[in-house]
Amino acid sequence: xxxxxxxxxxxxxxxxxxxxxxxxxxxxxxxxxxxxxxxxxxxxxxxxxxxxxxxxxxxxxxxxxxxxxxxxxxxxxxxxxxxxxxxxxxxxxxxxxxxxxxxxxxxxxxxxxxxxxxxxxxxxxxxxxxxxxxxxxxxxxxxxxxxxxxxxxxxxxxxxxxxxxxxxxxxxxxxxxxxxxxxxxxxxxxxxxxxxxxxxxxxxxxxxxxxxxxxxxxxxxxxxxxxxxxxxxxxxxxxxxxxxxxxxxxxxxxxxxxxxxxxxxxxxxxxxxxxxxxxxxxxxxxxxxxxxxxxxxxxxxxxxxxxxxxxxxxxxxxxxxxxxxxxxxxxxxxxxxxxxxxxxxxxxxxxxxxxxxxxxxxxxxxxxxxxxxxxxxxxxxxxxxxxxxxxxxxxxxxxxxxxxxxxxxxxxxxxxxxxxxxxxxxxxxxxxxxxxxxxxxxxxxxxxxxxxxxxxxxxx
Amino acid sequence: xxxxxxxxxxxxxxxxxxxxxxxxxxxxxxxxxxxxxxxxxxxxxxxxxx
Numbered sequence: 001x002x003x004x005x006x007x008x009x010x011x012x013x014x015x016x017x018x019x020x021x022x023x024x025x026x027x028x029x030x031x032x033x034x035x036x037x038x039x040x041x042x043x044x045x046x047x048x049x050x051x052x053x054x055x056x057x058x059x060x061x062x063x064x065x066x067x068x069x070x071x072x073x074x075x076x077x078x079x080x081x082x083x084x085x086x087x088x089x090x091x092x093x094x095x096x097x098x099x100x101x102x103x104x105x106x107x108x109x110x111x112x113x114x115x116x117x118x119x120x121x122x123x124x125x126x127x128x129x130x131x132x133x134x135x136x137x138x139x140x141x142x143x144x145x146x147x148x149x150x151x152x153x154x155x156x157x158x159x160x161x162x163x164x165x166x167x168x169x170x171x172x173x174x175x176x177x178x179x180x181x182x183x184x185x186x187x188x189x190x191x192x193x194x195x196x197x198x199x200x201x202x203x204x205x206x207x208x209x210x211x212x213x214x215x216x217x218x219x220x221x222x223x224x225x226x227x228x229x230x231x232x233x234x235x236x237x238x239x240x241x242x243x244x245x246x247x248x249x250x251x252x253x254x255x256x257x258x259x260x261x262x263x264x265x266x267x268x269x270x271x272x273x274x275x276x277x278x279x280x281x282x283x284x285x286x287x288x289x290x291x292x293x294x295x296x297x298x299x300x301x302x303x304x305x306x307x308x309x310x311x312x313x314x315x316x317x318x319x320x321x322x323x324x325x326x327x328x329x330x331x332x333x334x335x336x337x338x339x340x341x342x343x344x345x346x347x348x349x350x351x352x353x354x355x356x357x358x359x360x361x362x363x364x365x366x367x368x369x370x371x372x373x374x375x376x377x378x379x380x381x382x383x384x385x386x387x388x389x390x391x392x393x394x395x396x397x398x399x400x401x402x403x404x405x406x407x408x409x410x411x412x413x414x415x416x417x418x419x420x421x422x423x424x425x426x427x428x429x430x431x432x433x434x435x436x437x438x439x440x441x442x443x444x445x446x447x448x449x450x451x452x453x454x455x456x457x458x459x460x
Numbered sequence: 461x462x463x464x465x466x467x468x469x470x471x472x473x474x475x476x477x478x479x480x481x482x483x484x485x486x487x488x489x490x491x492x493x494x495x496x497x498x499x500x501x502x503x504x505x506x507x508x509x510x
Contacts, residue, residue: 039468048468055465070503077507099500108492112485117466119484121475125468128485 004395006403007079010410012377014071016370017414021065023369026140026186027193028058029106029133032113034220036129040122046212053213053433054197057425059114062106064421071410079403083384083394090156090166091146094173098142106135137186144185148178150385151376152246164388177246180239181376187232188372191332192365194224198335199362200429202355209349213433218348218358222339229332236329244294247386248302249311250379253318255289256282259303264289269323272315277305313381321374328368335361 001009032054039047073095076084112120112128120128155171156164166172198221204214243251252258256270258278266289270282290299304312335357342348380386384394469475476484 043471052465052467059465104493104496107496108489111488111492111495114465116484116488117468119466119476119481119488121481122468124481124485128489 001400001404003398003400003403004392006400006407007075007395007398008391010079010403010407011072011075013407014068014075014410014414015373015377017418018065018068018072019369019373020366021061021068022136022139022143023185023189023192023366024196025058025061025065026136026189027191028054028061029129029136030190031193031197031220032058033126033129033133036126040126046216049433050213050217053428055113056428059110060421060425060428062110064417066103066107067417068414078406079396079398080384080394081396083389086163086389086394087150087385088163090149090153090164090172093166094142094146094149098139098146102135102139102142106132106139109135140185140189141182144182145173145175145178147376148175148181149173151175151181151380152177153385153388164385177239177242180235180242183235184232184239184372187228187235188365188369190224190228191232192369194221194228195332195358195361195363195365197221198225198339198358200432202358203429204432205349206352206355206359211432215349217433218339218355219343221358222336222343222348225332225336226340227336229329229336232329233333236326240293241295244299244301247379249304249307249313250318250375251293252302252304252307253313253315253379254322254375255293255301256315256319257289257301257303258305260300260306261303262290262298262300263287264293264301264303266292267319270319272319274309274312274315277309311382313379318375318379321371321378325368325371325375328364328371331361332364332368 032051035047035051035054038044039051109128109131112125113132116128117125149172152175154175155166155168157167159165197217201214201218201221204211205218208214240251240254243254253272255264256267256272256279257264258272263286265282265284265286267279267282267284270284271280272278273280287297290301291297293299293301304315338354338357339348342351342354348354382390382392384391475481
């Protein structure tokens with residue numbers, strides 16, 4: 001393997017690990033704000049218990065997100081220096097704004113969330129929680145803005161030395177695909193969190209169907225799923241419909257289209273093969289592919305054969321990543337509808353099959369997010385900045401041995417960090433919100449001079 | 461972790477005066493910013509000079 005492929009593997013590996021954490025913490029921060037707000041309004045202790053429980057998970061996930069994110073900044077310099085040299089005047093400020101406006105905000109007010117409830121009082125603590133939640137959304141704004149520019153670059157020019165320079169910052173920040181992609185990412189984060197909260201609550205209810213915190217949290221997760229999952233379908237569809245105009249090769253790879261024609265078939269499943277420039281086999285619905293991808297039955301949609309072989313993205317991976325993402329999205333809609341139906345019939349707490357389904361769907365948000373990013377990033381190939389800079393021209397002049405060594409290091413370190421972090425989070429979730437939520441019990445009062453007067457309070 | 465995270469004040473417990481709470485709010489936020497900035501400068505120092 002050459003340095004280019006190894007560098008791509010390394011970035012894919014590190015970013016796939018990283019995206020797990022922000023996609024969870026974006027939703028979790030908003031969930032914490034809702035929990036604290038509800039506790040302030042109702043003074044129901046269950047909301048406080050849930051808040052304190054999910055705050056622990058948030059703090060660990062936030063820390064792991066930071067650690068795995070910092071690595072990628074270094075990779076831009078070490079493995080993708082040609083990209084950084086060319087695109088830094090455009091991309092650099094967007095990433096800097098993310099750090100200055102979002103990360104600093106989150107990191108600053110997280111301290112108050114963790115250590116300052118009694119010191120600042122409930123009102124100001126709630127303000128801090130809301131600011132952290134807003135900070136996560138601002139963070140998503142800048143990262144998706146930078147990535148959207150790489151997907152469809154606008155508002156830039158070329159310098160005499162071959163670099164890129166921004167000529168219109170509004171066009172750079174708000175490139176045409178940005179609004180729908182931002183909505184798609186934020187909704188994905190909310191869904192990811194709802195699924196994890198739902199799975200954790202269902203796990204607790206399977207053990208104790210009367211646990212008040214788990215009952216409340218499962219209902220909140222179902223409400224979020226029922227509202228957000230269908231919205232996500234709409235956001236994804238709007239985002240996808242732009243592809244026909246801005247990234248037709250990616251659209252053709254997603255749908256397994258090889259020939260340019262009107263009334264494309266919709267391939268439910270297929271085996272796209274770049275080697276023969278066709279699908280080896282396919283199961284299709286005739287004539288509706290154009291309608292689904294563009295909204296018009298007779299629209300002519302480009303096929304991959306319209307692009308030179310060296311300009312085609314890897315169709316198999318993009319095609320199947322998209323189908324896994326959409327399949328799980330449909331399952332999320334189904335889970336939300338099933339949960340609402342059970343709530344309406346007042347049968348949720350005893351519905352063991354539904355609770356087991358919730359547990360099974362717990363990781364679905366993470367899988368969908370990673371698949372979605374595979375569609376976005378692999379579908380953009382062979383470009384790193386679509387139509388402007390090829391991935392092969394963006395890599396650093398480093399040897400395969402150097403990249404292999406760092407990749408091996410990442411695999412080892414991440415395996416340890418990830419295993420430890422996730423195992424700890426899973427242990428916390430298994431213990432549940434009620435564990436340790438109460439203040440320590442006061443010492444047992446025994447009569448002076450009695451036989452057990454000197455024994456510790458928790459002695460048998 | 462259980463001991464580090466500060467729970468809310470007990471219901472009915474008297475709150476510190478507003479100026480003290482605001483001071484804690486600003487102080488903890490600034491401390492968080494400074495801690496983040498310190499880590500950022502350490503990471504920057506690890507980069508080789510141009």
